[in-house]
Amino acid sequence: MYTLTGVTKLYYEGRQTVLAVTGVDLVIGDGEWLAIQGRTGGGKTTLLNLLGGLDRPTSGSIELDGTSLGTLPETRLTALRAQSIGVIFQTFNLIPTLSAAENVETALIPMRASQVARRAWTTAALDAVGLVDRANHLPCELSGGQQQRAAIARALVKNPKVVLADEPTGNLDEDTREDIIGLLERLWRERGLTLVLVTHDTAIARRAQRVGVMSKGRLTITKDTEHPPAG
């Protein structure tokens, strides 16, 4: 799925240069669940943005199924995001003026599907996350957990190859956190998704197949259930 080679990302803030990601080499296989932990400012979200084509590396290469994200023209990168990459945000990022169903539908607009098809896929996605009965509610009428379910439905409605989740439970209480992670895990298994999840929560991270730690821009794999350490 993903092959990262020597990926580095620099930001320039005034006179300061911030090394957000430095020299990351990483391979993420199809259907794998990789959790990335680390302190705030360690480069987790930056790495996720690079994987999602939301940002471009300063140096190094990121390939998704052989396509280099760093050199792809913007229009093709946008099309790739539309078809193959689902994103889940910590703050849900739902459009406040659209209902849950309409928010899910926003992910299908770039697909240029008919309205009938969009509505059908939307209903199926909401059903998968258990939110059909709240389909016509605005985000302000939904609880935090319900909003995140709607965001998960939005990420999955287009059957993406990969789902990138940035602290999906960061704004939720403990019980809801468990529900959401349980939901993500179920969908990961059922659909064979490639899931890259950023989290502070060690308990959540341990549920993944592989765990990496970002610290000062460097990624270290600390747990690899597919490739356990020798001995």
Add this chain to the structure above:
Amino acid sequence: MFFVTYLRRELRRRMRQAVLIALGLALGVGMVVTVAAASAGVRKAQSGVLSTLYGVGTDVTVTGPAEAPPAPGTQSPKNGQTLQIGPRGPEICTNGKCVSAAGHTVDQLFPPLIEPIRASKVAAVARLHDVAAAAGAIALTDNSLTIPKNSGAPQGNSDSFTVDAVDTAHTALGPMAAATITSGHSFTAADADADVAVVDSGYAISSGMKTGSAITIRQVRFTVIGIATQPQGTSPPDVYIPLARGQAIASATKAGGSLAGDVTLIYVAAASAADVPMVQHEISRLLPGDTVSAASSLASEVTGSLADAAKLANDLGKWVSVLALIAAFAIASLLTMAAVARRSAEFGTLKSLGWRTQRIIAQVLGESVAVGIAGAAAGVGLGFAGAAIIAKVAPTLSAAVASQDSGLPQTTRNAADVPYHAVLVPLSPSITIGVIELAVILALAGGLLAGALGAWRIARLQPADALAAVA
């Protein structure tokens, strides 16, 4: 439909801002519409006043150069008649032979002191390219003096009235063009050589005339076939007679001479307003010694509060409305850009979902255009209200216009000698379809400009940066 749903919901969420932007656009557009309506009203009033100077439908007038008055002692033209005081009292002298004037009536019919133009030139003008029609006329004054039989000095009855000799085949051009026949009928082409007259309604009332009455002009008895009323504010001649009869009975000057085959004025209608300058130029080449005047040169002759209002509407009014529009556009643009900035995370999310930049821009432009349409509608409404207020509160304007006693355009006269009279003109602002279209276009342009600036901001937005604003 998703586009419309998203647009509607977004405008509802930002209703206060949308209303503010629409109101700003409405004020700017309303100002433009009001000023345009007032300008149109002033132009209409001006054109009404100007049309009285040489007739409705006339674009260009031609007159001969002014003639110098004859020096004292100059011999009168052949058959010319003069009244003078001799040793035996008042005498009428013709070709040097004088007789007593007692008991006689001296009736003189003469044009103003300008050189006549050959009538054949009228046809030559009519044949020019871009000339729709041309008609000749003679503006005359009839002075009659009846000397009592027993007197030492002429203290008899005098009468004076103005006469326009008009082309009966072209009454739609020239001094009768704006007249309404209120009794009887106007001239027909068949009346070209007839001793018939149309009398102005004001003169008819003061003289006790009606259709069928008789009027003596230069000792010729004319039958009144119609009574004509000219628009308010004009200064029409007292009597109209056929051109050929005027040429036959009038003398070239007070002292005599003939006007056979001559006119003193040519009225010209151009094929279109755009052709007027070229027509003026062509006529000047054809008749190099004559004075060729168009409305634009006469407009500057009209003074008074109407002229001031025209200046106010054209200068100050124009700049005030331009400034109001600039302010409205600036407010709309700033508010839209601020709204786009506040929605950075939303647009970043849409980009992360695979929305193309153009699709997001189209959404923002759609919102701006919707606000622009609301601004246009409100602006037109405000414009109508402004025009109604002006019509209600604006004072009646006055235009100082040269008296029409000589029938000549002012440009041919010595300004110091010309008597002016004030014409009261009500100001009626009018909103045309063109102005409404302009208002709609301006409001939409304001909305599009605001949307375009917002779109520029969106185009520069990097998804990661936009999303970082939320994190």
